[in-house]
Amino acid sequence: MTESIGIIVGSGFESLGLEIAARSPTKTPYGEPSSPVLTLQIGEQRVACIARHGERHGLAPHEINYRANLWALHERGVRTCIGVNAVGAIAPGFAPGDLALPDQLIDYTWGRAGTFGSDGRVVHVDFTEPFDPVLRGRLAAAVAHCGLEVRAGTYGVTQGPRLETAAEIDRLERDGCAMVGMTALPEAALARELGWAYAICAVAVNYAAGRSPGGVPIVAEIAASLASGMRRVAEVVRRVTPSLAGDAM
Numbered sequence: 001m002t003e004s005i006g007i008i009v010g011s012g013f014e015s016l017g018l019e020i021a022a023r024s025p026t027k028t029p030y031g032e033p034s035s036p037v038l039t040l041q042i043g044e045q046r047v048a049c050i051a052r053h054g055e056r057h058g059l060a061p062h063e064i065n066y067r068a069n070l071w072a073l074h075e076r077g078v079r080t081c082i083g084v085n086a087v088g089a090i091a092p093g094f095a096p097g098d099l100a101l102p103d104q105l106i107d108y109t110w111g112r113a114g115t116f117g118s119d120g121r122v123v124h125v126d127f128t129e130p131f132d133p134v135l136r137g138r139l140a141a142a143v144a145h146c147g148l149e150v151r152a153g154t155y156g157v158t159q160g161p162r163l164e165t166a167a168e169i170d171r172l173e174r175d176g177c178a179m180v181g182m183t184a185l186p187e188a189a190l191a192r193e194l195g196w197a198y199a200i201c202a203v204a205v206n207y208a209a210g211r212s213p214g215g216v217p218i219v220a221e222i223a224a225s226l227a228s229g230m231r232r233v234a235e236v237v238r239r240v241t242p243s244l245a246g247d248a249m
């Protein structure tokens with residue numbers, strides 16, 4: 001079976017509420033992916049999905065085998081892929097529950113296996129624009145169709161698993177980051193190495209450290225916003241999927 005459209009879903013996977021038609025345990029030359037490849041039935045379309053942190057959310061961001069996740073999907077035929085990522089909101093006016101389509105990335109992670117190049121084969125992909133503009137456009141249209149607001153901006157990728165200090169968020173803001181998360185890299189770079197059309201639909205689940213107007217503890221905020229944010233993402237995914245079928249041939 002081949003599935004040309006993929007989706008990699010992070011925190012809140014269980015709240016997405018999409019129908020899982022099949023589960024295919026998979027091994028890759030890079031080891032085991034975070035979850036079996038889950039076949040989602042979205043309207044007429046079959047979409048190959050990986051639960052980035054595992055189906056029981058047992059993997060921290062730095063423990064995820066990003067290469068195995070992407071390889072497993074690539075072997076299924078995936079060439080167009082949406083990453084769904086929970087983020088903390090940094091930019092003014094960006095609030096928990098809001099969606100974002102980031103347009104740039106800054107990498108603050110370290111020690112993650114971030115390339116398929118090996119054994120003397122060095123891969124230098126062009127990453128000037130880290131996300132596929134056509135896929136981002138389709139996501140933007142789907143979000144608008146759902147009557148939702150969306151913002152763009154730079155996604156700063158931190159190592160985790162701890163959340164940031166207020167000073168670290170100040171620094172990210174000075175660097176130009178509108179949002180902060182822990183999993184966009186190396187995923188987006190590996191997708192580029194494989195030649196995929198890849199873009200992220202991010203959902204803000206908390207105000208980043210030091211940004212909460214009410215001083216709500218971040219972890220309590222995350223729990224409250226994740227389910228509602230993911231329901232919005234599911235709506236967008238249902239809306240965008242039919243428009244991707246032609247792209248991904």
Ligand code: HPA
Pocket residue numbers: 086087088089158163164180181182205206207208209218
């Ligand atoms: N920081 C980093 N990653 C995150 C956050 C955050 O505040 N919220 C969700 N993922």
